[in-house]
Structures are given as C-alpha cells and as structure tokens.
Amino acid sequence: MRGAKVTRGQWLLLFGLALPFLVARLYALTYADLLSDPKMTPRRFASFFRDFAWDTHPFDVQDPDQFLATRTGDCIDYAVLADHVLRRDGFGTRLIRIEMIGKDMGHAVCYVTEEKAYLDYNNRMYSKSLVRSSPAIRAIATKIADSFEAHWTFASEFTYSYKTSVKKIVMTVVETDPPGTDPDANRYTGAGAPRS
Amino acid sequence: MRDKVVTRVLPVFLLIAAIIVCVAVAAVHNINRSVTGSDWVNHTHSVILEAEALKSDVYLADGALHTFVLTGNPRDESACASALADADEDLEITKALTRNEPAQAQQVADIGGMVGARSAFLNGIMSSRSTGGPDAVRKALSDDAGGAALHRIKGAIERLKNSELELLTERDKASYLQAQTMRYTVWIGVVLDVLLLAASGWLIQDDINARRRLAGALQDANEKLEAKVKERTAELEASNARLTAENLERLWTNQALEHQLRYNNLIVESVSDLVFVLTKALNISRLNPAVTEETGFSATELVGQPLSRVVRAASRTSEDALAEALGASRQLRDCPGLLEDKRGGTRPAYASIVPLRDRDKVVGAVVTVRVDRQAPGPQK
Numbered sequence: 001m002r003g004a005k006v007t008r009g010q011w012l013l014l015f016g017l018a019l020p021f022l023v024a025r026l027y028a029l030t031y032a033d034l035l036s037d038p039k040m041t042p043r044r045f046a047s048f049f050r051d052f053a054w055d056t057h058p059f060d061v062q063d064p065d066q067f068l069a070t071r072t073g074d075c076i077d078y079a080v081l082a083d084h085v086l087r088r089d090g091f092g093t094r095l096i097r098i099e100m101i102g103k104d105m106g107h108a109v110c111y112v113t114e115e116k117a118y119l120d121y122n123n124r125m126y127s128k129s130l131v132r133s134s135p136a137i138r139a140i141a142t143k144i145a146d147s148f149e150a151h152w153t154f155a156s157e158f159t160y161s162y163k164t165s166v167k168k169i170v171m172t173v174v175e176t177d178p179p180g181t182d183p184d185a186n187r188y189t190g191a192g193a194p195r196s
Numbered sequence: 197m198r199d200k201v202v203t204r205v206l207p208v209f210l211l212i213a214a215i216i217v218c219v220a221v222a223a224v225h226n227i228n229r230s231v232t233g234s235d236w237v238n239h240t241h242s243v244i245l246e247a248e249a250l251k252s253d254v255y256l257a258d259g260a261l262h263t264f265v266l267t268g269n270p271r272d273e274s275a276c277a278s279a280l281a282d283a284d285e286d287l288e289i290t291k292a293l294t295r296n297e298p299a300q301a302q303q304v305a306d307i308g309g310m311v312g313a314r315s316a317f318l319n320g321i322m323s324s325r326s327t328g329g330p331d332a333v334r335k336a337l338s339d340d341a342g343g344a345a346l347h348r349i350k351g352a353i354e355r356l357k358n359s360e361l362e363l364l365t366e367r368d369k370a371s372y373l374q375a376q377t378m379r380y381t382v383w384i385g386v387v388l389d390v391l392l393l394a395a396s397g398w399l400i401q402d403d404i405n406a407r408r409r410l411a412g413a414l415q416d417a418n419e420k421l422e423a424k425v426k427e428r429t430a431e432l433e434a435s436n437a438r439l440t441a442e443n444l445e446r447l448w449t450n451q452a453l454e455h456q457l458r459y460n461n462l463i464v465e466s467v468s469d470l471v472f473v474l475t476k477a478l479n480i481s482r483l484n485p486a487v488t489e490e491t492g493f494s495a496t497e498l499v500g501q502p503l504s505r506v507v508r509a510a511s512r513t514s515e516d517a518l519a520e521a522l523g524a525s526r527q528l529r530d531c532p533g534l535l536e537d538k539r540g541g542t543r544p545a546y547a548s549i550v551p552l553r554d555r556d557k558v559v560g561a562v563v564t565v566r567v568d569r570q571a572p573g574p575q576k
Contacts (some may be wrong), residue, residue, distance in 0.1 A: 101238040101245065128570040151231070153238045154293060160286075170294030176232070176239045181296065 031064040046129035078121035082110035098141040098155040137173040201403040202239030208396040219385035226378040246290045253283035449575045470565040546566040
C-alpha cells in the first residue's frame with residue numbers, strides 16, 4: 001500500500017504556519033533590546049514575557065540575557081529585570097520580596113510607583129499584567145499573599161545589582177508587628193497609606 | 197394589645213439571640229486570634245529559618261575563604277563575598293523579625309556583632325591573600341585556630357533558636373487554651389440556648405393548654421346559652437300563641453259588642469219614645485229619630501240645645517226634680533212635662549232620666565220622653 005503523497009501546496013501551507021515560530025526562535029530578545037526600547041512602559045515590558053516558562057534557577061537571580069534567551073525563569077528574574085529596565089526609562093520602581101513561611105515559599109514583584117501597581121511574573125500571560133496596590137509594603141504583601149491564598153510572614157524592599165549579584169535589604173515589614181511600627185508607616189499618607 | 201405569651205416568650209427569644217450573637221462574636225474573635233497565632237507560629241519558624249540560613253551562610257563564607265586561600269581562585273573569593281552578602285541579608289531580616297521582642301533582639305544584636313567581626317576577619321584575610329602573601333594569611337588563620345569565633349556564632353544562634361522554640365511552646369500552649377476556651381464558650385452557649393428554647397417551648401405549651409381550657413369553657417358557656425335561648429324561644433312561642441288566641445277572642449268579643457251596639461242603636465231608633473242623650477249641663481248631645489218625628493226639629497237643630505228647648509216641666513217642681521235626680525245620680529221615672537214641637541205646639545208627656553256614669557262620676561244622662569197619646573193633640 002502506498003503512503004499518502006504531500007502536495008506542494010500542503011508543504012507551503014505547513015511552512016507558512018511554522019514561519020512565525022521560526023522567526024520567533026531566531027529573533028531572541030536581549031537585555032540591550034529592552035533597555036533601548038524608546039516606548040518602554042510597564043505594560044509593554046510585561047507583554048514581552050507572555051510565553052515565558054517558569055522554572056527556578058540554582059542561583060538567586062539569573063543573568064538577564066540568559067533569562068531572555070532561555071525564556072525561562074522565576075519571579076525574581078522578572079522583577080529584577082523590570083526594575084532595571086523601567087528604572088532606566090525613568091519609572092520609580094521598588095523590588096518587593098515576601099515570604100510565606102506557612103506555604104514554604106517566597107515571591108518577588110516589582111512595584112511601579114507611577115502606575116500604583118506591581119508587575120508579577122505569575123500574571124505575565126494575562127492581559128491585565130499589572131496588579132493595582134497601595135505602595136505600602138504591608139499592602140503589597142497582603143495582596144500578593146492573597147493571590148497565593150496564604151498568610152505572609154515578612155516582606156522586604158530590596159535592591160539588586162547585576163554587576164555585584166548582591167541583594168541589599170532596604171527595609172523589612174513583619175506581619176505580626178503593629179502596622180504603625182512598620183518602617184514605611186510614615187512614608188505613605190492619605191489614600192495610599194496601609195489600612196492594616 | 198400585646199398577647200401575654202408574646203410578653204413571656206419574647207424576652208426568652210431575645211436572650212437566645214443575645215447568646216447566639218455573643219457566641220458568634222467570641223467565635224469570630226477566636227478566629228482572628230487563631231490567625232494571629234498562626235502568624236506568630238510562622239513568624240517564629242521564620243526567625244529560626246533565617247538564623248539557620250545565617251549560620252549556613254557564615255559557614256559557607258568561611259569554607260569559601262579557606263578554599264580561596266588555598267586556590268586563589270577569584271570565583272571562590274566571589275563565593276565568599278556572596279555568602280557574606282547573604283549572611284548580611286539574613287541578619288537584617290532576623291533583626292527585623294525580632295525588633296519587637298527585646299530579649300531576642302538583644303540576642304540578634306549580639307549575633308550581629310559576632311557576624312560583623314567574622315565578616316571583617318574574612319574580608320581582612322581576603323585582602324591579605326591578595327596583597328600580603330601567604331605568611332600574612334597563615335598568621336591570621338593561625339590566630340583563628342579552632343574556629344572559636346564560629347563556635348560562638350553557632351552557640352548564639354542555637355540559643356536564639358532555643359528561645360524561639362520556647363516562644364513557640366508558649367504560643368502553642370496559649371493556642372491550645374484558647375481553643376479549649378472557645379470549645380467551652382460554644383458548648384455553654386449551645387446548652388444555654390437549648391435550655392432557653394426548652395423553657396420557651398414550655399411557656400408556649402402552657403399557653404396552648406390555657407387557651408384550650410379557655411376554649412373548652414367558652415364552648416360550655418355557648419352550649420348553656422344556646423339551651424337557654426331555646427328554652428326562652430319556646431316560652432316566647434307559647435306566649436305568642438296564647439296572645440294570638442287572646443287577640444282572637446278579643447276580636448270576637450269586639451265584634452259581638454259591635455253587633456250589640458248596632459242592635460241597641462236600632463232598638464233606640466226604632467222605639468216610639470223620644471230619647472235624648474244629655475250632657476251634665478242638660479244640653480242635648482244626641483237624639484233618636486222619634487224626636488224629629490214628634491217635634492219636627494232636625495237633629496242638627498237640637499244638638500247642643502238645652503233639653504228645655506223641647507221638653508218643659510209641667511211644673512217648677514218637675515223641672516227641679518230632673519236636675520236634682522241628675523245631680524244626685526239617681527234615676528227618675530215618669531216625671532210629667534210638656535213636649536214642644538217646632539211649630540210651638542205642646543203635648544203632655546212623661547220624662548224619665550237615667551244618669552250616665554263614668555266610674556263614680558256623672559258625665560251626662562239619658563232622658564226618655566213618652567208622649568201621652570190619650571191627651572188631645574198639640575195646643576197653641
């Protein structure tokens with residue numbers, strides 16, 4: 001019995017369908033591309049990561065080009081990259097890390113002051129990639145913990161340098177402490193102040 | 197007007213509602229405390245984990261330094277620096293976690309001092325390795341022989357862990373007591389509610405029984421009333437039948453009296469004697485046809501006229517006798533007199549008077565006049 005013969009038209013159709021994927025594989029996004037993008041905004045930044053996979057890395061934070069080339073990373077890779085790219089474009093960014101000891105996990109996001117929202121790697125594939133929140137660390141931590149249906153234990157604002165690979169804790173808020181004693185308690189007043 | 201049962205049961209239901217609300221408030225309060233307790237447990241574990249991480253990072257930095265001293269490889273130097281940075285991060289977080297617990301905060305401060313000293317020592321060796329050569333490094337390492345500083349750090353971290361574990365034990369005990377209190381609260385609330393519900397049920401049952409008794413009494417009273425009404429109706433029916441019979445008899449009597457009256461009238465009108473009905477003042481009020489026939493006066497001409505207009509006494513004595521007899525309320529028979537007709541002629545006649553009485557009082561009289569037919573005709 002003879003096998004089915006594929007016509008030239010069918011080959012062309014298959015090639016046409018595969019072309020976008022081939023182009024995407026050939027065109028690898030780089031750290032430099034992101035830094036030089038003149039139209040960079042938090043939403044635009046998030047749009048580059050919609051098809052990225054999630055995986056942890058043996059080192060705390062991946063090299064940005066490695067992250068972009070492998071299209072695989074975790075929350076802190078995404079948050080730190082967003083912090084570096086958006087800060088360069090003039091946005092006020094803050095790196096926030098929270099720990100949920102009861103769930104034995106931590107998470108990191110990049111808060112963008114102008115947007116009053118944070119970029120979360122877990123929301124990268126959604127059209128609403130920015131999560132609105134009050135700027136207080138306690139409020140951000142509560143919102144993130146809610147998204148995991150967990151209690152948070154402590155949350156820190158930190159900085160990270162690709163050059164030295166060193167994280168620096170700016171301040172830490174502890175869930176069991178009275179909100180009034182939070183290190184950022186007096187920083188945000190009015191509508192943005194934490195309520196609890 | 198409010199029903200009595202409502203007045204009795206309403207406070208009981210309000211009390212039940214108040215107990216339910218109190219139990220609910222206590223339960224919510226307890227849930228919040230449980231969440232807080234859970235947060236504290238997580239917090240304690242977090243302190244222990246961070247302290248462990250700090251210890252690991254210090255040891256890691258120490259190991260990386262020794263490797264760097266042996267190999268001089270920059271990657272080992274970088275690993276040592278990275279481990280020290282991580283240790284610094286762990287220390288900062290541990291400080292933050294214990295800043296509201298004075299005893300633990302002091303312990304962390306002590307650990308921080310020791311880690312800082314160890315970090316300075318390691319950085320010094322790295323500098324010596326890069327600038328001073330092996331002798332300087334060897335001297336520095338020989339000063340640290342036995343790793344006494346590391347043991348002190350380890351011991352301090354262990355003490356911190358132990359104090360955190362004691363806190364954990366205390367919080368676990370508090371959580372257990374809290375749960376126990378909540379159980380008692382809920383069960384006491386449930387038992388009280390059940391008792392109050394039973395009491396309200398008893399009150400309602402009592403009220404239902406009272407209503408049943410009342411309804412029974414009302415039914416008995418209605419039955420008695422109905423019996424009395426039937427008895428009274430029978431009496432009234434009998435009375436009505438008797439009155440109907442009496443009315444019928446009275447009707448028959450009246451009819452008989454009417455007949456008798458008509459016969460009497462016929463007799464009076466048919467007699468040849470002249471009959472006058474007089475008032476007390478001897479004025480004529482009625483007369484029979486024989487008067488018209490004998491005198492020529494019509495009834496209308498004589499009614500209201502004195503009797504003397506047609507009947508005159510034969511003497512003064514006779515006239516007085518009629519008046520006296522009427523005044524004395526006695527009869528007088530055949531008193532001689534004269535009957536005068538319309539033409540003025542007179543004829544001898546005899547008058548008799550019978551007084552008319554209403555009970556004992558004389559109200560008039562009936563005068564009958566018999567004309568003397570033997571005497572000659574009317575004289576002018």
